[in-house]
Amino acid sequence: MKKIGIIGGGFTGTMTAVHLIEKSAACDITIFNDASTFTRGTAYNPYSDKHLLNVITSKMSAYPGNSDHFLDWVMERPDFKNKDRKLIANAFMPRALYGKYLTEIWDNALSNNDGKCIVNVVNEQVTDIDVNESFITVTMDNGESMLFDYCVIASGNNVPRNPRIKSPEFYNSPNYFQNPWKEESVLNLTEKPVLIVGNGLTMVDTVVSLVEQDFKGAIYSISPNGFNILPHRHIGMKYSKLAEEIKEGMTLLELVSLANKHIKIAREYGFTAEPVIDSFRPYTQKIWHNFSDKEKSTFMSRLRHLWGTARHRIPLHSYEKLQKLEAEGKLHIHSGNLIDISENSNGIEVEYRDRNDGVIKTMVVGRIINCTGPESDFSKLESGFLKNCVENNILKQDALKLGIVTDIESYGIIGPDGKVYHNLFTIGGNLRGELWESTAVHDLREQAEKLSQSLASKVLSESAELIS
Ligand SMILES: Cc1cc2nc3c(=O)[nH]c(=O)nc-3n(C[C@H](O)[C@H](O)[C@H](O)COP(=O)(O)OP(=O)(O)OC[C@H]3O[C@@H](n4cnc5c(N)ncnc54)[C@H](O)[C@@H]3O)c2cc1C
Incomplete structure (x- = not known):
C-alpha cells in the first residue's frame, strides 16, 4: 500500500486527506501536526470567539463542488436554526466556529472511511526531509524518521518576522510577543500602553481581544502606511x-x-x-x-x-469598533518606521520615524505584539523545516521569496536542479510566488481537491501495475 505523508494539518493538509479518504484511495496517510491545532491550523484555532472570518458564510465552503456546504452546516446548528438564511449567508461567523466545522468534516470522513485508507495523525513537528526517486524520508523533532512514497508540504502560515531594529536583542524580552495568534499575547496585561506592530487583519483581532480583556491602557499601532483597512461595503455587488x-x-x-x-x-x-x-x-x-x-x-x-x-476587508461592525476606540482616544494609529527598541525600568522605549512629518519620535509601552503577518522568506525564519529544506537544497524559493517554486499544473515542487519532483508536492500559501492569491479558503479548497485527485490516481494506477 502506498504511503502518503502530509506535513501540516491545517485547512489545506486536512482537506487533502479528507478527499483521499472520501475517494476511497487505497493508501496509508500520515498527517503531521500539533494535536492542539490539528484540522484548524493557525487561522481557525483562534483564542477568542470574537475573531471573525473576513469572508461571508456563503463563500466559506470547504468543498469546491458544494458551495453551500458551510452555510448548510451553520443553518443546522441550534443557534442558527431559526435565523434568516440570507442574513447568515452574508454574515461573518467566528473563526472558532469554522474550526469546529473543519473538525466535524474530519470526524465524518473518519467514520465513513470504508477501510481502504489507513490514517495516522502524528503529533510531531517535521524538521527535515530527504527526497530520492523511490521514497521520501521525513524526520521529526523527536529524531525519528518515517518513509513515504509521496509527501505534501501543507505547512501554511509562518510566524511573523521580527522587524529590523538597531538592537535586535530586545526580541528576547518577555514583554515581546512574536506570535500574535497565541492567547498569551493578550494575557497578564498591566496598565502600561501596548504597541501593536502592523496594521492589518491580525491587528484588528488583537485590538478586539485587548478590549475583551478589559485592558484599560492606551493601544498604539504602527506600520509604514498607517491603518488602511476597509470594511466590506458592497456585499453581494458584482462588477462584470x-x-x-x-x-x-x-x-x-x-x-x-x-x-x-x-x-x-x-x-x-x-x-x-x-x-x-x-x-x-x-x-x-x-x-x-x-x-x-x-x-x-x-x-x-x-x-x-x-x-x-x-x-482584505473586515466586517463593518469590527471596523466601527476600531473607529469608536480611535474617537475615544483609546487607540492611536501611527504611520511610521521602527528605528530601535530598548527596555529599561520605565518600560519599553520605542524609537520610530513618523511618516507624516519625518520626525524621529519616542513612545514608552509595556508590551509589543508583532502583527506584521506571516513570514514568507524562509531564510528569515529563525529555524525550522522550510529553512532546512532550502539550506539542504531540497527546494528553492521564487525571486521575490513569496513561496516555493512549484509546477502549478501538478503541484509538484521544482527542485534546485529545475526538475519537477514526481513525489513531493505543495499547496496553500507556499504557492504565493507562483499564483499570488493562494491564501483564502476559496483558493485552497480547489488545490486540496485537485491534488488529492491526482494522488488518488497515482495510487490506483501503481496498485493496478502491481496486480498485473
Ligand atoms: C489569522 C488568520 C485569519 C484568516 N482568516 C481567513 C478567513 O476568514 N477566510 C479565508 O478564506 N482565509 C483566511 N485566512 C487564510 C488562511 O491562511 C487559509 O484560509 C487557511 O487556513 C490556510 O490553511 P493552511 O492549512 O494552508 O495553513 P495553516 O492554517 O497555517 O496550517 C498549517 C499547519 O501546518 C502545521 N505545520 C507547519 N509546519 C509544520 C511542520 N514542519 N511539522 C508539522 N506541522 C507543521 C502548522 O502547525 C499548522 O497547524 C486567515 C489566515 C490567518 C493567519
Whole structure:
C-alpha cells in the first residue's frame, strides 16, 4: 500500500486527506501536526470567539463542488436554526466556529472511511526531509524518521518576522510577543500602553481581544502606511464589465489602466474601487503567473499595499469598533518606521520615524505584539523545516521569496536542479510566488481537491501495475 505523508494539518493538509479518504484511495496517510491545532491550523484555532472570518458564510465552503456546504452546516446548528438564511449567508461567523466545522468534516470522513485508507495523525513537528526517486524520508523533532512514497508540504502560515531594529536583542524580552495568534499575547496585561506592530487583519483581532480583556491602557499601532483597512461595503455587488476587457498577456501597466478606467466608472455611480478589484479574482492567478519577474517586483513595491487594502476587508461592525476606540482616544494609529527598541525600568522605549512629518519620535509601552503577518522568506525564519529544506537544497524559493517554486499544473515542487519532483508536492500559501492569491479558503479548497485527485490516481494506477 502506498504511503502518503502530509506535513501540516491545517485547512489545506486536512482537506487533502479528507478527499483521499472520501475517494476511497487505497493508501496509508500520515498527517503531521500539533494535536492542539490539528484540522484548524493557525487561522481557525483562534483564542477568542470574537475573531471573525473576513469572508461571508456563503463563500466559506470547504468543498469546491458544494458551495453551500458551510452555510448548510451553520443553518443546522441550534443557534442558527431559526435565523434568516440570507442574513447568515452574508454574515461573518467566528473563526472558532469554522474550526469546529473543519473538525466535524474530519470526524465524518473518519467514520465513513470504508477501510481502504489507513490514517495516522502524528503529533510531531517535521524538521527535515530527504527526497530520492523511490521514497521520501521525513524526520521529526523527536529524531525519528518515517518513509513515504509521496509527501505534501501543507505547512501554511509562518510566524511573523521580527522587524529590523538597531538592537535586535530586545526580541528576547518577555514583554515581546512574536506570535500574535497565541492567547498569551493578550494575557497578564498591566496598565502600561501596548504597541501593536502592523496594521492589518491580525491587528484588528488583537485590538478586539485587548478590549475583551478589559485592558484599560492606551493601544498604539504602527506600520509604514498607517491603518488602511476597509470594511466590506458592497456585499453581494458584482462588477462584470472589467472582466470582459481582460486579454491574455496584458502587461501590468495595461491592467492598471484598465482597473483605473473601471474604478472611475464605478465611482460615478457611487461605488468604491473594491467591486472592480474583486472582479479580477477569477483571473488573478493566471495574470500573476504570466507576469515577468520585473512586473511582479514592481507590483510588490508599488501596488501591493493598495491591492491588499482593496482585497482584505473586515466586517463593518469590527471596523466601527476600531473607529469608536480611535474617537475615544483609546487607540492611536501611527504611520511610521521602527528605528530601535530598548527596555529599561520605565518600560519599553520605542524609537520610530513618523511618516507624516519625518520626525524621529519616542513612545514608552509595556508590551509589543508583532502583527506584521506571516513570514514568507524562509531564510528569515529563525529555524525550522522550510529553512532546512532550502539550506539542504531540497527546494528553492521564487525571486521575490513569496513561496516555493512549484509546477502549478501538478503541484509538484521544482527542485534546485529545475526538475519537477514526481513525489513531493505543495499547496496553500507556499504557492504565493507562483499564483499570488493562494491564501483564502476559496483558493485552497480547489488545490486540496485537485491534488488529492491526482494522488488518488497515482495510487490506483501503481496498485493496478502491481496486480498485473
Ligand atoms: C489569522 C488568520 C485569519 C484568516 N482568516 C481567513 C478567513 O476568514 N477566510 C479565508 O478564506 N482565509 C483566511 N485566512 C487564510 C488562511 O491562511 C487559509 O484560509 C487557511 O487556513 C490556510 O490553511 P493552511 O492549512 O494552508 O495553513 P495553516 O492554517 O497555517 O496550517 C498549517 C499547519 O501546518 C502545521 N505545520 C507547519 N509546519 C509544520 C511542520 N514542519 N511539522 C508539522 N506541522 C507543521 C502548522 O502547525 C499548522 O497547524 C486567515 C489566515 C490567518 C493567519
